[in-house]
Amino acid sequence: MTSLLRERVKGEHARVGFVELFFDLVFVFAITQVSHNLLAHLTPLGALQAAMMLAAVWWAWIYTSWVTNWLDPERGPVQVALFVLMAVGLVMSAALPHAFEAQGLAFALAFVGIQVGRTAFMLWAVRDTVSLRRNFLRILIWLLASAVLWIAGGLAEPSQRLWFWLAALAVEYASPALYFFVPGLGRSHTDDWTIEGGHMAERVGLFIIICLGETLLISGATFAGLDWSSGAVWAAFVSAVLSTVAMWRLFFSQAHESASHAIMHAADPGRMARKAYTYSPILVIAGIMVVAVSDELALAHPDGHVSTAAALTLLGGPILFLLGTVVAGWTIWGRIAWGRLVCCAVLAAGWLVVPWTTPLILSVASTAVLMAVGVWENLKARAT
Known part of the structure; x- marks a missing residue:
């Protein structure tokens, strides 16, 4: 099978593909939802909830940007994966205003779907590249651990949801700083994160x-x-x-x-x-x-x-x-x-x-x- 990775030419800048810009449109909606929710709930709790939602939206987007830094967005399978992520991202964005109310589970499942699904796809796409494969296997394990907390929060009562999701965000944001260390698999190394x-x-x-x-x-x-x-x-x-x-x-x-x-x-x-x-x-x-x-x-x-x-x-x-x-x-x-x-x-x-x-x-x-x-x-x- 043809490699899905970008062909890097030394000294040349890897351009942003049109499909990447298309993907970003979902996040216009997401950011608007978070902003409107903050405006409607200008309280300490509302500010904390908005900060959590923004942190989740940013994390979903930046992880995807890292992935497309490696993958070639002109390849058919990569584009299909991004379109699927867009659809799930729309569900996540639509659920944002009521994530701490009736639509908590919908938000959690959509967010987990983006994080775990994208990483699983990347693991398949780089299966012939040993360093990247190990890196994304570690990432997948961390995201599966946080997924338990996201879904548990979605199932919990709204009054308890905050604590589950704070813990989930803590796991996700700590993982890169800890180099995605997994017992038995070791840790990732930043010199393996060959980015443009x-x-x-x-x-x-x-x-x-x-x-x-x-x-x-x-x-x-x-x-x-x-x-x-x-x-x-x-x-x-x-x-x-x-x-x-x-x-x-x-x-x-x-x-x-x-x-x-x-x-x-x-x-x-x-x-x-x-x-x-x-x-x-x-x-x-x-x-x-x-x-x-x-x-x-x-x-x-x-x-x-x-x-x-x-x-x-x-x-x-x-x-x-x-x-x-x-x-x-x-x-x-x-x-x-x-x-x-x-x-x-x-x-x-x-x-x-x-x-x-x-x-x-x-x-x-x-x-x-x-x-x-x-x-x-x-x-x-x-x-x-």
Whole structure:
């Protein structure tokens, strides 16, 4: 049988296939579902549940991206596998809003189907490649262990579901850090994770664009139903658009291209990709999602009272985003973007003036901070 693995040409960038982009469309729906659920449940419990759902969605997507980094998406069996994953992903996404209610088992079964099914397919696809076969056998064992917790949570009472699923996520997120160690099978080695850095960077970048696009969709949909004669509404809308543009600029700066180059030429690209593109983007994505919620709150009530929940989203979203980019930069170059950390501190200090502000003022202020750090970094880059 013809190999399903990509044919790698040294020095050439493995392009992202159209079927991979098609697959990503499912996750536009998933991210929107998580964002809307957070907006509807702006409580500590609602925030925790939204964080868990986002973590699950991200994990399903990033594991698939690792797989398509190895597999050739132009091969028929690979495309069929991705189409099946898309169908199951739609079920998972549809169940998200009620995952902690009546549709818990549906969500759990769909998520487990994606994780276990994709890994089983990969195990078959690389059966002639010893190192990858052993690697994915270990991964499959870990995912089967977490599957028990996911399904047990789906079967449990809603009040108990949280604890089962927290444990399941802990197993899934710990496994790469533990190199998928399995007694009798040993552990995986990052030098076996032969990835193409440019492809991985592009895939993660495309997911970030999905999240930024979801932010714009929420802002546009909310703005469409409001009173356009209100200057405050227009100001909140402009602030929402500019904050999204600022986040795009901060993420897709020259550093993003440099990160791709660094991974491509790293002595151990698997280790670097695990840190830079498996774990750290979750903070960036969480920040974008929270900003989307804050934009909708500011648009709906620009001159209203700033509730505690609204203040946390208006200030916390940009903080999460900036912290995520700082962590990503540190994992690749070992350098800390102090300017971005200073902006996080400035945003945190905004909590002191919350009682005397409005959602619009906080929105404009947080947008100004995001734009300011971008301008400062551009000026700094030109001066060096």
